[in-house]
Structure formats: structure tokens, C-alpha cells
Amino acid sequence: MNQGVAITGMGIISAIGNTVEENFTALTNNKVGISTIDNIVTIHSDNIKVGEIKKTNEALVAELALPPGNNFSRTAMLGAIAAKQAVKNAGITDINEYKTGLISSTSVGGMDMTERYYYEYFKNSSILKYVESHDGGDSSQKIADTLGITEIVSTISTACSSAANAIMLGARLIKAGKLDRVIVGGTDALAKFTINGFKTLMILSDTDNTPFDNERKGLNLGEAAAYLVLESEEIVKKEGKKVLAYVSGYGNANDAFHQTASSENGDGAFLAMQKAMKVAGLGVDDIDYINAHGTATPNNDLSEGRAIIRMFGDKVPDFSSTKPFTGHTLAAAAAIEAVYSVLSLQNNVIFPNLNFKTPMSEFDLLPQTSLKHKPIQHVLSNSFGFGGNCSTLIFSKSE
Amino acid sequence: MSKCYINGTGCISAQRTFDTVFLEAAEVNNQENVLTIKDPVYKNYISPGAIRRMGKGVKAGIVASSQAMQEAGLENVDAIITGTGMGCMEDSEKFLKAIIDNNESFLTPTSFIQSTHNTVGAQIALGLKCTGYNFTYVQNAVSFESSLLDASLQFATDEIENVLVGGIDETVEYTMSLFKLAGYIKAESEKPYQIFPAKSKGVVYGEGATFFLLENKITDSTYAEMAGVEIINKLPVEEAEQRLNQFLAENDCRITDLDAVVLGYNGDIDDEIYFKNLAENCLKNITQLYYKHLSGAYHTSSAFGLWIGAKIIKTQEIPAIVRANAIAKDQYNTILLYNQHKGRDHSFTLLKRCQSTI
Amino acid sequence: MEAVKQELKEKIISVLNLEDVNPEDIKDTDPLFGAGLGLDSIDALELIVMLDKDYGIKLLDPKEGKAIFESIETMAKYISENRTK
Numbered sequence: 001m002n003q004g005v006a007i008t009g010m011g012i013i014s015a016i017g018n019t020v021e022e023n024f025t026a027l028t029n030n031k032v033g034i035s036t037i038d039n040i041v042t043i044h045s046d047n048i049k050v051g052e053i054k055k056t057n058e059a060l061v062a063e064l065a066l067p068p069g070n071n072f073s074r075t076a077m078l079g080a081i082a083a084k085q086a087v088k089n090a091g092i093t094d095i096n097e098y099k100t101g102l103i104s105s106t107s108v109g110g111m112d113m114t115e116r117y118y119y120e121y122f123k124n125s126s127i128l129k130y131v132e133s134h135d136g137g138d139s140s141q142k143i144a145d146t147l148g149i150t151e152i153v154s155t156i157s158t159a160c161s162s163a164a165n166a167i168m169l170g171a172r173l174i175k176a177g178k179l180d181r182v183i184v185g186g187t188d189a190l191a192k193f194t195i196n197g198f199k200t201l202m203i204l205s206d207t208d209n210t211p212f213d214n215e216r217k218g219l220n221l222g223e224a225a226a227y228l229v230l231e232s233e234e235i236v237k238k239e240g241k242k243v244l245a246y247v248s249g250y251g252n253a254n255d256a257f258h259q260t261a262s263s264e265n266g267d268g269a270f271l272a273m274q275k276a277m278k279v280a281g282l283g284v285d286d287i288d289y290i291n292a293h294g295t296a297t298p299n300n301d302l303s304e305g306r307a308i309i310r311m312f313g314d315k316v317p318d319f320s321s322t323k324p325f326t327g328h329t330l331a332a333a334a335a336i337e338a339v340y341s342v343l344s345l346q347n348n349v350i351f352p353n354l355n356f357k358t359p360m361s362e363f364d365l366l367p368q369t370s371l372k373h374k375p376i377q378h379v380l381s382n383s384f385g386f387g388g389n390c391s392t393l394i395f396s397k398s399e
Numbered sequence: 400m401s402k403c404y405i406n407g408t409g410c411i412s413a414q415r416t417f418d419t420v421f422l423e424a425a426e427v428n429n430q431e432n433v434l435t436i437k438d439p440v441y442k443n444y445i446s447p448g449a450i451r452r453m454g455k456g457v458k459a460g461i462v463a464s465s466q467a468m469q470e471a472g473l474e475n476v477d478a479i480i481t482g483t484g485m486g487c488m489e490d491s492e493k494f495l496k497a498i499i500d501n502n503e504s505f506l507t508p509t510s511f512i513q514s515t516h517n518t519v520g521a522q523i524a525l526g527l528k529c530t531g532y533n534f535t536y537v538q539n540a541v542s543f544e545s546s547l548l549d550a551s552l553q554f555a556t557d558e559i560e561n562v563l564v565g566g567i568d569e570t571v572e573y574t575m576s577l578f579k580l581a582g583y584i585k586a587e588s589e590k591p592y593q594i595f596p597a598k599s600k601g602v603v604y605g606e607g608a609t610f611f612l613l614e615n616k617i618t619d620s621t622y623a624e625m626a627g628v629e630i631i632n633k634l635p636v637e638e639a640e641q642r643l644n645q646f647l648a649e650n651d652c653r654i655t656d657l658d659a660v661v662l663g664y665n666g667d668i669d670d671e672i673y674f675k676n677l678a679e680n681c682l683k684n685i686t687q688l689y690y691k692h693l694s695g696a697y698h699t700s701s702a703f704g705l706w707i708g709a710k711i712i713k714t715q716e717i718p719a720i721v722r723a724n725a726i727a728k729d730q731y732n733t734i735l736l737y738n739q740h741k742g743r744d745h746s747f748t749l750l751k752r753c754q755s756t757i
Numbered sequence: 758m759e760a761v762k763q764e765l766k767e768k769i770i771s772v773l774n775l776e777d778v779n780p781e782d783i784k785d786t787d788p789l790f791g792a793g794l795g796l797d798s799i800d801a802l803e804l805i806v807m808l809d810k811d812y813g814i815k816l817l818d819p820k821e822g823k824a825i826f827e828s829i830e831t832m833a834k835y836i837s838e839n840r841t842k
Contacts, residue, residue: 043503102632107515109537111495118499121577131581135485135698136516136537141743144632153632153744154538154545157486157516165534169549176552196498197511200802202819254479254524254533259512261798271530386512387521389533448795451774505810507772507803 002281004248004396005171008181008241009090009229011082012339014326015051015222019085023336024343027351028371032325034208034220042192044199047206051222051327052190053078064146071129073110074223076139078332079187080146082225086183087147090229091241098180098235101152103170104140104227105162105186107331112191139187152179157331159385160293161252162186163226164334164393168250170230180235185227185335194330195221201260203297209328211294211321212301212367214358219295222327226335228342245342248378249282249394251275260386261299266307268390269293269382273311276380276392287317287394288376289350291337292367293384294321295328304382305365317380318368320353334383334391341379341395348376403554404753405622406561407473407612409466410706411436411459412694413605417466421710422718425693429591432584433575434605434695445526452509453522454489456569459608460519461526464563470620471612477559478532479520480549481567482542484698486516488571496573519567519608532559540663540740541630542566543702544748548628554615565610566699575604585666594666594692595723602665605695609702611709617753622709623734626650627749634745636676643677646747647735658731659686659711661704662723663738665696673739678723686731687723701738705748708734712752761833772807773800785830790823801826813841 012019015033016026025031033051042048055063060077061070072080083102087095110133117127132138140155152173156165163186170184188194198204198221205218228247236243253275255268262268277283293304308316322340329336344350353367379395410416413434415424428434436459441450444462453461460481468476491514497506512518517535524533532553536545543566553559578584585592585601592603613625627650634642647653660682662674678687688711694703711717711731732752739745766780769789773796787793790801801822808814814836816822825835 115495115498118495121580128581131577131583135539137484137539137542137744140538141632150631150633152548152630154536154541154630156534157537158520158533158535159515159517169534172552172556176555178548178552192498192503193495193511196503196506197494197508197514200506200508200511200806202802202805252532252534254521254530256524256528256530258797259518259521259525259799260508268530385517386515387517387533388524389517389521447775447777451776452799505806507806508799509803512799 002248004246005174005230006233006236006243007228007245007247007342008231008236008243009086010244010339010342011085011089012226012336013053013078013082014224014336015053016325020339027325027340030354032354034327040190040192042195044195048195048204049208049220050190051220051329053223071133072142073133073139074112074189075106075108075110075187076133076142078189078223078225079104079139079143083143083147083183083227086227086229095148096150099151100149101173101179101182102140102144102149103154103156103166103182103184104143105156105166105331106136106139106188107157107159107162108188108191108194109136110134110138111193112189115192158389159387160330160333161383161385161389161391162331164383164391165252167228167247167338167393168252168391171247171250174230174232181229181231183227183229186332187225188223188330188332190221190223205296208355209296209324210355211296211323211353212305212360212365213356214360216296216298216301218297220327222329224326224329224332224336226332226339228338243398245345245398246396247393248396249276249280251279252391255388255390257388262303262384264303266303268388269304269307269384270310272390272392273307276394280394282378282394284312284315286378287380289344289379290317290319291341291379291381292319292321293382294323296323300384302362305360305363309363316365318350318372320351320368322351324354334381337381338393341381344379345376345395345397349373401554401557401615403551403613403615403625404617405611405625405709406614406618406620407467407471408622408706408709409463409610410703411439411463412607412703413437414693417462421714422720425720427692432592432603433570434603435570436606452513454487454513454569456487456567456608457519457522460565460567461523463608463610464523464565467563467610467612471614473561473612475527475529476531476561476563478553478562479523479529480534480546480562481520481565482536482546482699483516483519483567484537484539484542485568486537487514487518488569488574490514492571492573523563538744539698540701540738540744541746543699544628544630544746547625547748548630550613551625551628561612561614563610563612565608566702567608568606568697568699570604570606578604592666595664595689597666597668597671600667600669602667602696605697605700607694607703609706621753623712623750624753626751629747631745632743636673639676640681643747650749652733652749654681656733657685657735658728659688659734661688661690661708661734661736663691663701663704664689665691670740677737684726686717686726686728688721689723690721701746704736704738708736708750712750758833758837761836762829765829765832768807772803783829786828789826789828811842812836814839
């Protein structure tokens, strides 16, 4: 088994909590964050449910103490809050004491502001500042500036696998010695663009999402941000840092089947899991819990289910999707699920796959539907995005 | 622990570059402040059934990447890594306009699906049935260099033998009008537009798709070794020289080894400070080149710059149209590239001529 | 019904951006999906929106589309029976 890269801090804000502790309390008490939408006016508000963070943009501005002329998008604000938490949790007081970078990810970027002001720019010069914050790199730049990071800063945007890929790249940069430490993760805010986008694909559910259920209707969109701090072995030893867990395996593969749908037998998913297991030096017997992508779309759960069976045969470990708690937070999904994977390792607990009633007819897979306590050494986390982008991360316990 | 070599290129740009040897058909267009792609005939490369959904960037990316692969003699690759600053703007704008104009009704999925930033990389993979590693970077002026860095990490650990790396960005009318409103693009009143030396704020914008096929070995089609790449989010002018020396040292090089530098002069008088800082000091005795007057300035235009650097090493000729100074060298064996935008997202890239191709 | 069929052929070509196809090329009973015109699941979603926008027919389950969109013939029949515009 290969040890992997040390995680020394985490931060998160999601529909089920504004801190790591709040998220854990929610996960262990079936406290769900799915509701009707409040912060965005949309004609679909009666027909969708979302995992919304119940803070207005004004509240986020105040929380970050941003100056009045700022041009932070909601995506950037959520990201800054979570990233600051992670840095604090890692006990970092001087960010540039060691060579530190940031690899963030997003799919919405500043679109939440752009869609608001699209035609108004020509009438109102005070909002021109949001032209600059539209693109994907802006939220990362804002986070880097907030934290004081000056070295490698980059952003990955591969739809729903984005944050997994950010974590993967961060781990590789540490292993290659390009950075001593790196903040990795992702952020996405709710936006009309994505709500309408997923609506046109007819994969949004008007009720609470039900992953791996035969009657599943689709996903609930969510918003969130989460970051991990990864540090090199040298720093961990030198500073006597407490290691929360290790990123021990990672793999990215492409389904190369269709722009939005996954292949019937989950080829990309299978390859990604296989790669991750190889990097970690683990066998199928070693995985104690799979935090599935499990979006509750007809297509994903079937494809992912088949891939899991191909990978694990008759030794499928306990698995669950936590998206009934948080909704599908797009680029941030893999980041919040990374935090949940670490919590699982630290507390030897498997979080439930809520809302499950009827097993899928295509195979014999039953998710773990109640909170389960058992020793957990290794967690496998899946995230699959549009464009056939399939990523798997493996997290391992820190003794 | 492998090195990596540029063994194939494909360039679709505001110049005729897709069916030429180098820049023999290039002309400076100082009459337009947004330069648009000179299109190849896409139908010759992509089936009508596939073309019908594709935005400009996707079409150009597919052609440029297939040219790079063809030149290198490969039919598939181990990985595809792309960089894009603004993503698939055409489709993004189409979907957003439809949402606003139709009050969220009668929306169709195609433009939403095609608007995700990783569409170019995904469509290339789909066309090749390539199941390998597939990442997309969206970090402004280092979107492309992030891709190069990622590729170089994978060669260093021997995870891949070859990879397609590309930079793609497209222009679209409404967003360009916003950029003009915000002052990013030079005002119409400044015609004819001058990029170097810069006289005012703002750039001449552009679009393009430039792809490279990198391999872990030297072949008949090798241009140069991609010897090193570094990205630095903030680099104050007073620290630039020291940082450059460090970068070169890490790649077995010193300033005195450099034959030429390709600089990202973009016509903006504020951005120029960073380039002049090096050009007028530690790099003043080498051949200096620039390219954004040909490609336009956009987040991944530095890929066009790399294309120029690679072509120079291969042809050992400097087209007059890219010269920023009159210094000439007997041979061009080591070329540095430096780019940044608005004082951020700095990158150094180093190309070395391969001994066996001299 | 003939008018609807002709209209449908023209709409399909424009909505789905089938630049190289003419209305005369589409036979009434040729399969639209898979073989024949070779449309896919994304095209089906586009056609569902077209049914709503142009004929006032709302399909809530994309799976219903499979039977309706089998050919121009089946589409025209369904529209004639269900249109509200």
C-alpha cells in the first residue's frame, strides 16, 4: 500500500452546515439540506428542490468583510469562506512560510453574477466590475488573494469531476516536489444557468433525490465549497502536524461515449476506479466504504452501479451517496465528499444513503441506508462529469 | 523519468496557419480590435452529423489537434489536456440569452451541454475514442501553461508516452462588446492599432486553437524539447530576474545560454512594464520576439507563442514579422517564453533544440 | 396532415441544424433515430421542446418521446391528435 499525501486541514460550507463540525452533525443525524429555492427567482421554483446555503450574498459579503466596491461572485465568496477554514484548520499562520499553491475548481464561475447583469452593463457602469469576475479562474484568483498565495494557482473545470481532479493534481504537485503544500478543492454557487441547463436535460427531480432507487427521477442541484490542505511529508514531520487522513489513490479516465450520458457498463468509471486502486496499491478487499457519485439520475446510478460490480464482483463494500443531504454541488461535489470521506475515516462511520426504498431491477446492489459504525481504513470516492470525465479518489486512514 | 518533446503541432488562428509551413502568409491587421479565426474547411475534417452541434472553439480544437497527431504519426493518445480562459463562449452566451430572452421557457439542451469548459477536450476524446486522462484548465493567462505543467509531471513519472496539449479560446460578439465597454480592448478611435511598443491601455483581442503532440521520445517530426514550464501567480517586477534565474537553473540553463525570448507583449501599456523589465535588462542581448499582434491577445494566445518558438527551433529562421529587436543569432538552440496578464498568472517556458536533430 | 409532415421536416432540419439535409431527403416512414437520420438522445430533448413551443404539447417523461419520434409519420399523427396550438 502506498501511503499517499497528507491532509492536514479541511474547510466546508454546504446546505447542511457552515463548518466541518456542522456537516458531520447533520450527516450523523439525518439532517437534510434539500428545500425549495429562496435566493434565486426562477419560474421553476415550484418544480425543483435544491441544496441551498441559506445565506444571502449580502450575508456572505459581511462574513468575509469585503469592501463595498468588491466584485466577488457568490462562487468566489463560498470558496473563500471554505478555503480560509481549511487553512486555519491546518494551523497555518504564515501562508508563505513554505511554497504554497492553490488548485481550485468550478463550473459556474461568476455566471451567478453575469446572468443577473447580462443586459444591464450598458446602462449601469457600477456593475461593470462583474465582467472581470465571470471566468473560471476568477474565483480561484479571489481565493488566492484572500489567502495571500503567490505561487502556483490554477483552476480545473471538468464539470462534476472538477474538484476530484483538483485534489489529484495537488497530490501530484506535492509528490513531484513542485510545492510544499497546496490548498485543493472546489466551489460552485446555484445559478439560473445550471438550473435551466439541467432542466433541459430532464434530469432534475421535483422531489428529494433517491440515489440507487429503482424509481429515481433525477438530481437536486446544490451549492457548496470545500477545500483540503495537502502538505509534504517533510513539513508534516518538521512541524509535527496532525494528519487527518491521506490521499492515497487517484485516477482519471474518459468514458468517450457521449457528451452527457455515461456508457451502459460504466467504462470510464471502471477505468478511473482501477487506476486509483493501482496508485494506492490496494485490492478490492481493502476498500471499506464507497462514497458514490450517486446523483439519482436514471443514467448515472445504472452506469456507476455496473462499474462498481465490474470492479468489486461479489465483494462490493458498503456504499452510499450523500447527495440526498447536500444535493449535487457540481464542481464542488468531489470536494465536499472528500471532506465526508475524511470524516468517515476519522470517526469509523458510514453515512446513510437516504430516501432509498426500492432496489434497482438491473442488479443486486443495496446501498447502506442507515448510519453504520465499523472500522474504516480506506474510502473510495467517485465523481463523474459531463464530457465523460470520470474521477476516483481513495482516502486512507492516518494512524 | 522521461523528458518530453514537441513532435506535432496544429494551429488555427487569426492568421492563415493551418496549411502553411510557418508564417509566410501572416499579415498584421491593425484595422480591427478583435481578430477572428481564418477557418479551414471544417467539413473536410469533421462529419456533418458532429459539426452541427459544435461551437467555433470545438471545431478549431478538433482540427488543430488532429493536425498535431497526424504530424506525429499517431492515431490515439494516452492523455488529452486542454486550457481555455473563457471556455465555450458561443454556446454559453446562446444559452444565457435564451434564458433571459424567453424567461426560462422553451430552452433546448444543446447549447448548455456544449458550454461546459471541458467540451473541447471531451469532443476530441469522443472522436478518438480516447479513454485516457482528460483535464481542462481555466486559469486566465496560464490556462495553457497549466496543461503543459500537468503533461510534464506525467512524463516525469512515466505515466504517459504521449499527450495532446492545447489552448483554445473563442470570441463572441456580445462579450467582446462588454470587454470594449470595460476598457479591456483598445478603443476604435485608436486605429491603426499598435501592439509594440504599447501606446495606451487595452489590447487587440483574438481567438484560436493551438495544439501540440508531446511524446517521451525524439522522432523524425520532433520540433524541440519542452524542457521546462513554471507558473507563478504573482511576480513583482523587482523579483522577476531572480525568479527567472532560478527557473533556468532548475532546467540546466543560464541566461547566457538563451538565444531568443518570446514575449507576450499585448499592446496594453500597463502589461508592457513586466515584459520591458526583462527585455531591457537581463534579456537585452538576445533576440526578442512577440506574437500577439498576429494572434490577438486572449487567455491562451501564449500557445500561439509556443508554436512560434517551436517553429523557430525547427526551421532555424526568424520571420521578420515577429521581431521585437534586431539582434540575430547564428543558431537558435534555446528559447525562453515569458507571459503574464495584468500582473498575474506569470509563466516561463523553456524550449531546447534536440542534439540529434541538429 | 401532409402540411404537418412537410412542416415537421423543415423544422427538424432547422432546429437540429442538419445543414446538409433537404426536406425531400426525409421519407415519411424512415426511422429518425438510430439508423435513418441518425438522431440521438439530445436531439430527442430538442424535439420535446419543439413540441411544446410550436404545438403546445408538453411531454413530462423523456421516455414517451421514443414512440412518438419514431418517424415523421408517427410524429405528425401524434401532433394532429394532441396539439393545442
